[in-house]
Amino acid sequence: PRLLAARLATDMATTEFWFHAFVTLYETLIGLASGAILGGISGFLLARHRLLDIALEPYLAALYSLPRVALAPLFILWFGIGLMSKVMLAVSIVYFIMLYSVYSGVRNVDADLLDSIRTMGGSDRYLTRHIVLPSCVPFIFSGLRISLGMALIGTVVGEMIASQKGLGRLISISSGGFDTTGLFSIFVVLAGMAMGLGAIMKTIERRLQRWQEAPIV
DSSP states (O other): OHHHHHHHHHHHTSHHHHHHHHHHHHHHHHHHHHHHHHHHHHHHHHHHOHHHHHHHHHHHHHHHTSOTGGGHHHHHHHHOSSHHHHHHHHHHHHHHHHHHHHHHHHHTSOHHHHHHHHHTTOOHHHHIIIIIHHHHHHHHHHHHHHHHHHHHHHHHHHHHHSOSSSHHHHHHHHHHTTOHHHHHHHHHHHHHHHHHHHHHHHHHHHHHTHHHHSOOO
């Protein structure tokens, strides 16, 4: 612990270390946001259109079973060693997590409630905006919390395989030199990064779910 604290103090005093940390954070956030949007839209469409769900479900299950991290060399071959390969690796992981999370959220909306509002003249647009989407918030953030860690893992793995910058690159250098103290210092920074993003996400979730805590008058 003493050596680790000293190493962290030394690393954090350099602009180079913060540059690598910012690159990893930037790639992770882009991959998380892109994968969440694409997966959320796909999950919503599958849940709302039964025929589409039946037609695509076997193929999605097959793609979901593929080890995306093991496919990292293929992403690097397709998209190069720059930003895009790490982002696409994170997207490929987050996409399926959010797809199934949103799908479960939409499918779990109370069908009797939806039918009751339809009989009172509620349109599909009204149902989606005021019933379906608010009911999916817990499922969405549950998927986001899982996706956050997985996106970070995907980004770091991509940086370890082929990159000139990012914390994954520093991990490769430290492991190649058997620098265990350097490795643990990077792990601490990654853990702190995940905790900070998780805290921000939890705050946003609480604000979006205030309507569930409102007293019934």
